[in-house]
Amino acid sequence: MIRQIARLSAIAAALWLAACDNNPHPAALRETDDDGTKWSVRYQNLPEDPKSFDPQYSYDQMSRRVIEPVYDTLLEYHPLKTDPYEVVPCMLAEMPKHEVTADGLHSYVCRLKPGILYHDDPCFPGGKGREVIAADVHYILQRMCDPRVESPFLAPFAESVVGMAETNEAAKKAGDKLDYDTMNVAGFEAIDRYAFRLRLKKPFPQLLYWMAFQCMSPVAREAVEYYDGKEHDGKLRPDFRKFYAVGTGPYRIAEYLPRQRVRLERVKNYKTTVFPSDSHPPEKAEFLAKLAGKQLPFIDEVQMTILRENIPIFILTRQGYLDGMAVNKDSFAAILGAEKTLSPKYKERGMFLEVDREPSTFWIAMNLDDPIIGKNKKLRQALSASYDPATYSEIFMSGVAPVATQLLPPGIYGYQKDRKNPYGYNLERAKQLLAEAGYPNGRDANGKQLELTLEAISSGSEDRQRSEYDQRHFERLGIKVKVSENTFARLMDRQDNGEFQISSGSGWGADYPDPENFYMLFYSKNVPLAGKNYCRYRNPEFDKLFEQMSVMENSPERLAIINKMSDIIAEDVPVILTFNKQFYTAVQPWAERTHNNLMMEGGIKYLVIDPEKREKIRREWNRAPLWPLGILAALIAFAIFHAVRWNRRQNA
Amino acid sequence: MKDFFAHWMTQNFLVVAGIALIAWILWSGAHHERWQRAWVRLRADRGGMIALWVVGIYLFIGALELIHLPNGKGGHHSILDVAFANRVALEKTYSAPLSDTLLSSASGEKLTGTHLLGTDTLGKDVLVETLKGCSTALVLGGLTSVIYIPLGTLMGILAGYFRRWVDDLVQYIYTTIASVPSILLLISLMMVLGKGLFQMSVAIAFTSWVGLCRLIRGETMRQSERSYVAAAKALGQTSAAIMSRHLLPNLMHLVLINFVLGFSGVILAEATLSYLGVGSPVGTASWGNMIDGGRSELSRDPLIWWNLTSATVALFGLVLSLNILGDSLRRAFDPKRG
Numbered sequence: 001m002i003r004q005i006a007r008l009s010a011i012a013a014a015l016w017l018a019a020c021d022n023n024p025h026p027a028a029l030r031e032t033d034d035d036g037t038k039w040s041v042r043y044q045n046l047p048e049d050p051k052s053f054d055p056q057y058s059y060d061q062m063s064r065r066v067i068e069p070v071y072d073t074l075l076e077y078h079p080l081k082t083d084p085y086e087v088v089p090c091m092l093a094e095m096p097k098h099e100v101t102a103d104g105l106h107s108y109v110c111r112l113k114p115g116i117l118y119h120d121d122p123c124f125p126g127g128k129g130r131e132v133i134a135a136d137v138h139y140i141l142q143r144m145c146d147p148r149v150e151s152p153f154l155a156p157f158a159e160s161v162v163g164m165a166e167t168n169e170a171a172k173k174a175g176d177k178l179d180y181d182t183m184n185v186a187g188f189e190a191i192d193r194y195a196f197r198l199r200l201k202k203p204f205p206q207l208l209y210w211m212a213f214q215c216m217s218p219v220a221r222e223a224v225e226y227y228d229g230k231e232h233d234g235k236l237r238p239d240f241r242k243f244y245a246v247g248t249g250p251y252r253i254a255e256y257l258p259r260q261r262v263r264l265e266r267v268k269n270y271k272t273t274v275f276p277s278d279s280h281p282p283e284k285a286e287f288l289a290k291l292a293g294k295q296l297p298f299i300d301e302v303q304m305t306i307l308r309e310n311i312p313i314f315i316l317t318r319q320g321y322l323d324g325m326a327v328n329k330d331s332f333a334a335i336l337g338a339e340k341t342l343s344p345k346y347k348e349r350g351m352f353l354e355v356d357r358e359p360s361t362f363w364i365a366m367n368l369d370d371p372i373i374g375k376n377k378k379l380r381q382a383l384s385a386s387y388d389p390a391t392y393s394e395i396f397m398s399g400v401a402p403v404a405t406q407l408l409p410p411g412i413y414g415y416q417k418d419r420k421n422p423y424g425y426n427l428e429r430a431k432q433l434l435a436e437a438g439y440p441n442g443r444d445a446n447g448k449q450l451e452l453t454l455e456a457i458s459s460g461s462e463d464r465q466r467s468e469y470d471q472r473h474f475e476r477l478g479i480k481v482k483v484s485e486n487t488f489a490r491l492m493d494r495q496d497n498g499e500f501q502i503s504s505g506s507g508w509g510a511d512y513p514d515p516e517n518f519y520m521l522f523y524s525k526n527v528p529l530a531g532k533n534y535c536r537y538r539n540p541e542f543d544k545l546f547e548q549m550s551v552m553e554n555s556p557e558r559l560a561i562i563n564k565m566s567d568i569i570a571e572d573v574p575v576i577l578t579f580n581k582q583f584y585t586a587v588q589p590w591a592e593r594t595h596n597n598l599m600m601e602g603g604i605k606y607l608v609i610d611p612e613k614r615e616k617i618r619r620e621w622n623r624a625p626l627w628p629l630g631i632l633a634a635l636i637a638f639a640i641f642h643a644v645r646w647n648r649r650q651n652a
Numbered sequence: 653m654k655d656f657f658a659h660w661m662t663q664n665f666l667v668v669a670g671i672a673l674i675a676w677i678l679w680s681g682a683h684h685e686r687w688q689r690a691w692v693r694l695r696a697d698r699g700g701m702i703a704l705w706v707v708g709i710y711l712f713i714g715a716l717e718l719i720h721l722p723n724g725k726g727g728h729h730s731i732l733d734v735a736f737a738n739r740v741a742l743e744k745t746y747s748a749p750l751s752d753t754l755l756s757s758a759s760g761e762k763l764t765g766t767h768l769l770g771t772d773t774l775g776k777d778v779l780v781e782t783l784k785g786c787s788t789a790l791v792l793g794g795l796t797s798v799i800y801i802p803l804g805t806l807m808g809i810l811a812g813y814f815r816r817w818v819d820d821l822v823q824y825i826y827t828t829i830a831s832v833p834s835i836l837l838l839i840s841l842m843m844v845l846g847k848g849l850f851q852m853s854v855a856i857a858f859t860s861w862v863g864l865c866r867l868i869r870g871e872t873m874r875q876s877e878r879s880y881v882a883a884a885k886a887l888g889q890t891s892a893a894i895m896s897r898h899l900l901p902n903l904m905h906l907v908l909i910n911f912v913l914g915f916s917g918v919i920l921a922e923a924t925l926s927y928l929g930v931g932s933p934v935g936t937a938s939w940g941n942m943i944d945g946g947r948s949e950l951s952r953d954p955l956i957w958w959n960l961t962s963a964t965v966a967l968f969g970l971v972l973s974l975n976i977l978g979d980s981l982r983r984a985f986d987p988k989r990g
Contacts, residue, residue, distance in 0.1 A: 483934040
């Protein structure tokens, strides 16, 4: 009897072990596609929850990562052209035509591709998605003007598109009685079912880039009005402004579980875009030639798991449960070997290493309204020269991020390769500048030590180490630096309200690849809350140049103005330039990259995956060692043996 | 006023005053027959004496870091800096104990000095940081004790001596505080008060006087029944005099034991708060901050263990010694119960 039980339990244990699997992902939506081919899934991580799926409302990176594959844009970035970046038609049939009338008024004529459909959804009659037409573009302009939508994109449009500002004023007055049927944006003119004209108050070359942003993605009025977040017939409908999307793109959102995951599913009848056939980089030409001209997207399902910490991302990648990861400080030494190439262990696995360059510049901001730091240019120059971004990059970014020499990052028009920061790291010079600023050895005329306050983000030990690094570098001048710790949201508030002296953890990533997007941060009319000039930099000469430059098309004259503006910023030092973000990404052997364009938030529709290869390799990587179980079993057996013997002796 | 307290001379004075205060308490206690007997018993207790020595060494290192001297350039630095820390080179980033290259697989850059316990992310010597951590622990323990011991003792004596509504009131206050989970209370206090060693002391003191107060209250009640208190009352002494001249000396040994044991609790609380990110301010060498930093370092490859290990061993050594010493003191003062 006892022997039988032992045998049964041994079998049960073996079965249980065999069924055990360390796969953390839920099962895919389907096993096979309609035509019997294997259903392919991409697994990636998302560092934070998205804020909203409404294209006219959401501006944060996480939301954009989710809605980029869901909403197609009028224009889009060519995935393979990154220096310089270039926009190409997506929902439009061709690039917008720029027209200038006899009286000097500018306008763009655009034509939508016919036959683009909204995703099937109960909000449409019969549940079938209808065609996208020119009137939908008018509708999104109306939405931007509607104060209830709280669109953060209104400002640049109101400034440049005829009638936007007036419509916004009228909408504010109308309040809750606002009626979209009678609301009209004067600058929009429908030419026919698909073509429309946008009339401008002044030249607005950045409009083409805005057309590649989700804020100009058409949405269906039916969907917005249907999904109002209220109860209908006893059923609560989701809110379009929060987490519901009826898109036009290659994917639809199949599932969103806050703090867990977002799941995207391929839309069957998507026909809008194909993989580009031009500009293939030579080293990937063979691989990309097979994709050229093919219907997008290539992957059936995308699972974005929300992972806030670095450690699980690395572990899941190592086990093959994520299709790629940005190499961070903690995993750097493991993944990269000498000479910054893949370490032998991962090279053997067939992993790829990609260098990702984000069009962004980071800096330490200074408040020019501050009585000490704002009025003393030499002091700012001294602080800038005392800061060593190269070592910072080495410690915290594994030396991958290049030191920023100018406000504009590489890839943006006007970036100069050979430009040097006149107040780049030079400690001796910094001490001299500090003396000239009136603080020899960090002390003022009365011998009192200069004390500055650095506002920093503190959300973990690494943030604290970063702050300590900044503090130590400034203190080498002989001054005292107090670090005040804030949450991210609090720091943003402080910047907006001007409640800071020096603020670390600032920077700007390009919304669109135009220098105007960076220089607007220093335009005097953009001091918060009107804009993002949180340094409160005011310089009439700079303002004049900005106004000139922002309405120009790229040309040698524009370049000359841009260079002059770079000189002014470099001399006035409203920010201490630190680095341009650049990082390595480790890509799994079954998910070779098809593009490296970071103006897109992932460009998921261009990506490919080889699920069979993944399954095979994953099994290889996750072979559980059995010897710990053996030792455990031996220990238990020994204990039982001992206990039985001891018990017998006691009873004997 | 702020400048006055931030000045290094003031700090030196306070440190010397603090040490003098402890010395005075011990010296005045030495006249007491009970304390003399306890000292004899303590000397016979081997473990207790070793613990006493270890605590003494920690105190000495902490004092070295706390007392500052002018550096001749208008600034100041601590004795520990002069004697040791200033001579230790600063590196760029991590290096392993006794290694001669940076821990960066790519460059293999040479170090400028040798480091017995390696260096941390910012290239600081871990041994120096660990030693400096002593001072943070001691300042915090000292400041907190200065706040909570008088508070707990006073409340305890008042409640135990007067009883009735005074006792009800004190009991009401401390049961309310005790009913809130102390770590949550600490975090919320830190959020309200802001960061800083003094703020942290106030927060920890606020949660730790309860235990002492209970103990003192009970002992006061017991002592009040004794005949010497009745005699003092019969001679017409005031309540204040009875409490300060007769009751307090008979309670001091409890205060001393509680002080020693409570000290380790405070140090652990600091480590916990720093680990949670609401503790010591940036730039303070603290064991809690080192342990917090070690969290991500343990998942690195290659693993960085020296930072976490040094801080943990230092913390463990002090807390264990304090606990052993506390137990020995209890036995020494109360042989029947020990």
